[in-house]
Amino acid sequence: MEHLIAPSLLSADFSNLIKDITMVNQSEADWFHLDVMDGVFVPNISFGIPVIKHIKTHATKPLDVHLMIVDPDRYFADFKNAGADIITVHYEACTHLDRSIAAIKSLGMKAGVVLNPHTSVLLIENVIKEVDVVLLMSVNPGFGGQKFIENTYRKVYQLKEMIVQSESKALIEIDGGVDLINAPKLIEAGADVLVAGNTIFGSANPMDSISKLKHFSE
Ligand code: DX5
Ligand code: ZN
Numbered sequence: 001m002e003h004l005i006a007p008s009l010l011s012a013d014f015s016n017l018i019k020d021i022t023m024v025n026q027s028e029a030d031w032f033h034l035d036v037m038d039g040v041f042v043p044n045i046s047f048g049i050p051v052i053k054h055i056k057t058h059a060t061k062p063l064d065v066h067l068m069i070v071d072p073d074r075y076f077a078d079f080k081n082a083g084a085d086i087i088t089v090h091y092e093a094c095t096h097l098d099r100s101i102a103a104i105k106s107l108g109m110k111a112g113v114v115l116n117p118h119t120s121v122l123l124i125e126n127v128i129k130e131v132d133v134v135l136l137m138s139v140n141p142g143f144g145g146q147k148f149i150e151n152t153y154r155k156v157y158q159l160k161e162m163i164v165q166s167e168s169k170a171l172i173e174i175d176g177g178v179d180l181i182n183a184p185k186l187i188e189a190g191a192d193v194l195v196a197g198n199t200i201f202g203s204a205n206p207m208d209s210i211s212k213l214k215h216f217s218e
Contacts, residue, residue, distance in 0.1 A: 004030035004193040005014035005213050006064050006173070009055070010046060011197035020201065025211040031064040033195045041093050042142035049075070049082045056083025066114065066175065066195075067187065068092065068141050073100050075106070080107045088112035088135045088173075091119055098142040100184075101130050103204045112173070117149050121159040128168045128215045133193070134159060139176030142146070148177030149168045153189050160190030180209075 007029050011018035020061050024032060034052055039045040062085035069075070079087055087104045094100045106112035112133030113124055117140060124134065136155050139146035140191045156172060163170055173193035174186050183194055196213055203209040211216060 001192060003191065003201060003214075004171075005210055006031040006033035006193055006195045007199035007200045008033040008035060008144065008175070008195050009211060010035045011201035013201075014047075017055070018058060019123055021055060022167070023207055024208070024210075025058070025060045027207045028214045029061065029210045030189065031062045031193070032059050033064045033066060033197075035066050036069060036082075037142065041070045042068045042212055043091065044142045049078050052079065052082040052084065059083075062086060064173075064195075066087070066135065067093075073103055076100075076103050076107055076109075080109055084109055085114060086133060086212050088114045088133060090114045090141075091118055091123060096128055097124075097128065101127060105130075112170075114141075114175075115155075117151065121155050121162060123155050125162060125166075127171060128162055131168070131170050133171045133173050134163075135173040135195075138174050138178065141176070146177055148182050153185065155191040156191055165216040178213075180212055180216070181215070183213050 009026050035046050037044045037046040064086040065084040066088050070093050087109050089100050101111045110132040113131050114135040116137050138148050138152040171192040174191045175195040178196045179199045180189050200206045200209045
């Protein structure tokens with residue numbers, strides 16, 4: 001499978017969001033990655049349901065909604081109504097993870113689990129066949145533009161092995177500090193989806209950066 005690119009709008013220009021949404025629509029990107037932060041699970045507050053509803057009216061690609069919030073189950077139906085296609089929840093925020101995954105899927109969305117850098121992939125062995133996506137955080141969540149944590153490669157290998165062994169269909173998504181140097185190594189290790197914020201929106205030519213992440217061309 002050709003790998004997927006999911007630009008993170010956290011680093012987009014929120015005073016002119018339509019410009020960046022249009023750019024992503026016209027680019028080779030595959031998903032919109034939307035980071036929802038509550039100021040409790042992570043030390044930052046971003047945006048929520050009303051903003052996603054507006055993004056949905058312009059976006060022509062699936063919305064991958066990354067929930068960095070406590071007790072996310074309270075809002076699954078609201079995110080569905082706002083236009084979410086994929087919802088990922090943190091392992092660290094879900095006491096009843098199996099129930100949360102089932103609830104997301106019962107609303108007709110794809111479900112994923114996110115692991116913080118310190119969380120072992122072995123902990124999701126019992127839900128690996130239930131999830132559509134496993135998102136490995138390659139920075140501590142909360143902010144864009146942080147430095148990539150090298151231990152992520154080891155987790156990708158381990159997770160890939162688990163997915164193959166269990167015949168799971170889960171995609172491996174990587175989020176945080178992804179750039180043109182580590183991107184090919186991550187794909188080589190077994191990643192399927194690369195999230196990128198700063199590498200895309202912090203560059204002089206975002207559309208070209210998406211293309212480079214997609215094809216690893218110079
Ligand atoms: C961090 C978010 C990321 C962030 C990635 O908590 O989950 O999606 O936007 O930004 P970069 O690619 O700049 O590290
Ligand atoms: Zn994210």
